[in-house]
Amino acid sequence: MTEARNENRLARERKLSFRAWRRGFKEADIILGNYADDRLSTMTEEELDIFEVLIEVPDQDLYGWIIERDPTPDEFKSVIMNELNQYYKKAYTKL
Template sequence: MSGTTRTSADLDVRRRRTLFRAWHRGMREMDLIMGRFADAEIGTMSEEDLDEFERLIEVPDRDLLSWITGEAATPENYDSPVFRRLKGFHSHTSPIHV
């Protein structure tokens, strides 16, 4: 079951694939964090932002979750504007308290 509330009908193939991957990570908490962010942002991301978001999707769930929650420091090479938007989005909109 996907949790997406966004239709992908208006998205190009790359954005559809990225939206699907954001909602199908493995850990339900990360599905919700990444998926909700993708629902809100995927349609307006620049190509560079999309590159960075796809790179974040490749990070193992536990690592990414620990960076988002502040349990571990975010490595400098991942502390990008897209990551900071994701982290801020989660802290302001998500009822998930991990």
């Protein structure tokens, strides 16, 4: 059963990575894709759930929250959203 669980986990991570990198909005792709590459393998199941919900948010809304142009609605505030805010600030120093 552990092997099946690991396979399910890896499949879920691949799906989330694909979605993070292919949003159709280049700035969001760069931030979310790199964040996913760095963090998915270490996320808890709860964190994966949160990330999965966030990547379903429309690009312009999510990007506005990430760069803190717009306030994040209470229902989307989370440790993952906080990490994305910080990740954005570090990511642009690498470019």
